[in-house]
Amino acid sequence: MKKNMILISAITLTLIGCGSSTNGHSNKEYIKDIAIPPTTNSYKPDDGRLLASACYGCHGTNGVSVTKWDSIAGEDELYKEMHEKKGIMEIQAKGYTKIEIAAMENFLKRLPKAEKEEKDDEHEKEKDDD
């Protein structure tokens, strides 16, 4: 696998905030920008990459989360991670075979781990309601 395939170089966290919030959450709180330039100039199919991309709606592009939810870039224990969670993740985990998860992990583990900007509130996560 070419090294330049996915180089999330310089994970620059910049805030873009347009529009103000009347109350509660503003854009600044949940829309952040991570520069992920397209670094490949040719296409090679990768089943693991395709399967893993279905996770990015919740875990961020190329597995780099911009919210309190986990980043999965660099994840090398995907099966365990998927199966120890409750709520939505528990149901998602049931939908994938071991072979599919292995293919996803094979792709994700080669991505550079995302810098953890905010510490997850593990306590809150554990008492996840379902």
Next chain:
Amino acid sequence: MKRRDFFKFLGISAIATSIPAAAKTIKPKVVIIGGGYGGRTVAKYLKIWAGDSVDVTLIDKDKYFTSPILSNLVLNGQKNINELRFDYSKTRSKYKINFINKTASFIDKKNKRVFFDNKNFINYDKLVLATGIDFIKTNNYDFNKVPHAWIAGEQTLLLKRKIDNLHNGDTFVLTIPKAPYRCPPGPYERACVVADYLKNKKHLHVNVVVLDENDDILVEKESFQKAFDRYGIEYKSNAKVTHVDDSHLIVTYEQQGVSKHLKAALLNVIPNQKAAPIVINSHLTDSSNFAPVDLRSYESTIAKDIYIVGDSHKSTQPKAGHIANVEAKICADAILRSLNGYELYPKPKTNSACYSPLSSSTATWLTAVYEYDEGSKSMKKVSGGAGKESSKNYKEMFNWTGNLFFDTFG
């Protein structure tokens, strides 16, 4: 010829500057119509996965897309609509995607061209239609008087203003279309969010009536039923809207063969739905009014090299933003496989996740995984479930949308 035609078009457009000067070799051209969850994701992932080897152009009539996801929170004042608007600056600068801010009016399938008017067009090798929904009206009435607010934007703001004009003793009627429609939990969510707002924030006694053409609450029944009971929402199933009187705000509906009328101070009719006009006018739909596709690629089963993702396509999957984002990646990958001479991935999977607010501080969720089934050539649900109403889920909702917005528009 192709290049010349393309530059002929560019000559009359401001997007000429967005074409890199080095683009001398002929690259496959993918043209995408529609900049919502489906279209924006197809464009972005074509570039992430194939970089400069593919030329990607996105066409949308608007300068920004307004997310229907979270738009019910504009109605109760928890969100400002500006927070749900996503322009095309990132799409253009970060991913080098050409953006044409025009209405695509028709497709010349034979010559592979998208026309903007009788003269101006753009050529494509692959065309993606991510054009969302259109409405089937019962009769000719004015959406300004009876808003749908089911395509977010001005309609959302209009409905918000009308909700804020309600008084004690008024009746607010919300009607739910026959499935399939965009965002299955959405109308039930809206009924709850608005009822909560009127009752607990505005301290008004407004009768909230829900007319549902379906025979029961379609999703998350337990959560929605409980919330309906709490707010005193009057829910009528099998209630098919047959006429809308926009001057007197009277909705006529049929229930068990009996025609009934209901007068409201505010009517929010969410009409039945079909694929967007360009999909229907290009003869890409069947009797369902949606476009049949090969669900391994989202390529039309009617026309080669045309792909339909998101709400306009026909399948067992829900019509919703999150799953459109996932379908879009399968479509982008399939297009790249096709352009580069690879076989399709045989067993794609999609997933859907969605939080639904039930008040200004609580939400529930719904999720599923779908798998391509070779035998039936359809998407089969292989896992699914729903959450319970909680304030924690309300907070989690923004962790979900934060990443979904970023993955689609960022």
